[in-house]
Amino acid sequence: MTTRSYAQLRCPIAQALSLVGDQWTLLIVRDLLSRPRRFEELREALGISRNLLTQRLRQLESEGLLERRPIEGSRRFVYAATEKCMDLRMAVLALAEWGERWRPDPEGPRLTVTDRKDGAAVGVRFCRLDDGAAVPSEEVKVRRAKAGAVTA
């Protein structure tokens, strides 16, 4: 896999991409950010082959980005985001904002990002770390415009 060679570069961006720079990987992460998912749910949302999805999920699991959780009363399980995976929320939503700006949908915004407490618009921005102005991730609500399309 080409991304492996990223890992040689002494750069945190390259290091991040060596884990999540694969085709489809960030879209799987996107789907897991909102809630745990079953295999078939992921496959249908992405429209990729079972083999490809299996391979990506194994890789994500081995890198500590997801964990399999048994479904009570069933032999099946769901894939759940770990803290390491949840911490990609900012990067994923920064990409989403860019996508909204530069590849807008004719039907309007595909997702809205707001402050849970009062519904004010929230964006991914540069923030001083000493002024307490940043909104904690758990207070940020992401809503997709239509079911099945966006889930971060």
Place this chain on the structure above:
Amino acid sequence: MTTRSYAQLRCPIAQALSLVGDQWTLLIVRDLLSRPRRFEELREALGISRNLLTQRLRQLESEGLLERRPIEGSRRFVYAATEKCMDLRMAVLALAEWGERWRPDPEGPRLTVTDRKDGAAVGVRFCRLDDGAAVPSEEVKVRRAKAGAVTA
């Protein structure tokens, strides 16, 4: 190219990845964020083949992310980031922060992000858009720990 199929999904993240989700593309963007670059500079920084780099640069140019600028007094040119490309700075630095946290370097942080006016630490965070707390991108300074490694 697999990323093409992303473009079918009604999701701004998928749309963004259909433009910059290719192997190496975000690392080329990273290098262009700090200043225009010559072909050989990019090739040496990334250690990829001329063919692969040529193909990625053409794609970025056709998508309006970079432009070729002639070097005065020379027949050669540099590749420069357009506004559309510069607007990826937030997403690239969000990935960098994640890389620093989850793939730290034993020698310490590989880059520092600060407010130009007083050197205070800056991070990519969720920010309310109504409180004016966000630091404009042009006031954010990114320094790499060592030459040749990080440039955003």
